[in-house]
Amino acid sequence: MPGDDLQPENERLRRELDELERANRELLVYKQQLDAILNNAPVEIYLKDREGRYLRINREFERIFGVRNEELVGLFPADVHDPELAVATRQHDLQVLQHGVAIQLEQEALLVHDQQWHTLLTIKFPVFNDQGEIDGLGAVVTDITERKQLEDSLRRAQRMETVGQLTGGIAHDFNNILGIVMGNLELMENLLAHDEKLLRLVQSAYKGASRGAELTHRLLGFSRTRPGLVKCVSLNGLIRAMEALLAKSLTASISTRISLQEDLWSVEIDPGEFEDAILNLSLNARDAMPAGGELVISTSNQVIDDGHPDRQLQISSGEYVMLSVLDNGHGMTPEVSKRATEPFFTTKGASGGTGLGLSMVYGFLHRSGGQLEIISAPGEGCEVRLYLPRAGREVDTAPADSRTSELQYGYETILIVDDETALVDIAVSNLRDLGYETFTASDSQAALELLEANANIDLLFADVIMPGAMNGYELAMAARQVCPALKVLITSGFTSNDDMPMAAEAEYRAGLLDNLLRKPYDKASLSTAVRRVLDREDTQRSM
Structure with missing residues (x-):
């Protein structure tokens, strides 16, 4: 019968349908597995076609860049990036498509999720079709900002150690020389007790030698891993005591405003190193305002936790005292800000500075368990913030001279x-x-x-x-x-x-x-x- 002739064909079609359904189920499982991997990966992943249109992005990409997959699919880099970045992105894409090999590159990007600049490591690779032809490309993007910060901190610490080794021996020998000078001047004071004129000269020389001794003490700070003469102090008191010195250090065209929080927490630091830090920061601000401006020095209590606006700092959660030194000078580029604490790095030219000011500030904070933050942009001034851990005790009584x-x-x-x-x-x-x-x-x-x-x-x-x-x-x-x-x-x-x-x-x-x-x-x-x-x-x- 005619129906009997169709039965083998129907069986074959049924088997093919079963195989097709099984293959579809396997593909669905495979897709679900792939989706789970992509969307739970802690890195940003995307796929593009040969023309550069986005085909797919994962959930981390959506979070970091603030765009959904359905909004981005079909768009070109020029549709979502600034022109300069779009051109660079296409050049990198073409390099992968033309040579058929993966490339690796680092880029700086302003991310939407926190409005901060991040360092991104991108690995781009070709994607092939079933004919072995390049059909598009993919990329895995990793945020390496924290790693770069740690590497920078290590390099900075190594430079500081090198400077410390250079200055340590010299400062030690110089202290011996100063000891001879100051000791003999002190003996002369006893012999000249009845000669007021000569006594004043000897006392003036002694004060000068004492300043030299303090300088060597501070130079030795480069070779220390812990603070030197630690005391429990209030930053407000130290700043008030320096107001006259700061005024003399600035030009007449620069006004100074000091805003100190009442009931400021105490900190455990070397007061001499802190005074050096304030002076160095003020002198840097002065040099950044050759035509005049305003210098603002302020203090405040800060509780650093996950919700704090400065939480990206490499600093433990806790209570801190923050010192801010703000100027409205010419500011710094991101490149200069990154290198500002390097020993001997300066933008002031051969006769303008030593390049040791901010590196000494950094060393002081590192030894004191604190952190340094620089907020600056060209033409927008500069703010340097010093975070110091709150002390667990009251301010020490000042010793007698x-x-x-x-x-x-x-x-x-x-x-x-x-x-x-x-x-x-x-x-x-x-x-x-x-x-x-x-x-x-x-x-x-x-x-x-x-x-x-x-x-x-x-x-x-x-x-x-x-x-x-x-x-x-x-x-x-x-x-x-x-x-x-x-x-x-x-x-x-x-x-x-x-x-x-x-x-x-x-x-x-x-x-x-x-x-x-x-x-x-x-x-x-x-x-x-x-x-x-x-x-x-x-x-x-x-x-």
């Missing part, structure tokens, strides 16, 4: 060890004037021999860096083997134990953290330090 402090006397015997003969002579003169007996040695071997021969020595007063096999810390350990009750006061041209390039046993150094007298020192500082160590009952802490 050591030059006006009352001298502290004694009767004990002190062994002075230093290879700088002039410094030894000054220390001997001052200590004997304070009532102490003294022995001297120029190296560790001579010091140990004196200790073995004189059991009545109460205090070892030693420089850290000396010629020979031992440094000051190692000498102190060896001396304690000879005289277990011996107390130790360490002195150095470096500004803190953390600055020093050598290390004895860590636990022993920890016992001397409070026993460091920074060079150059005056007679009052010496008398106070010696008495503090000698009067301390805890022998371990007085080593």
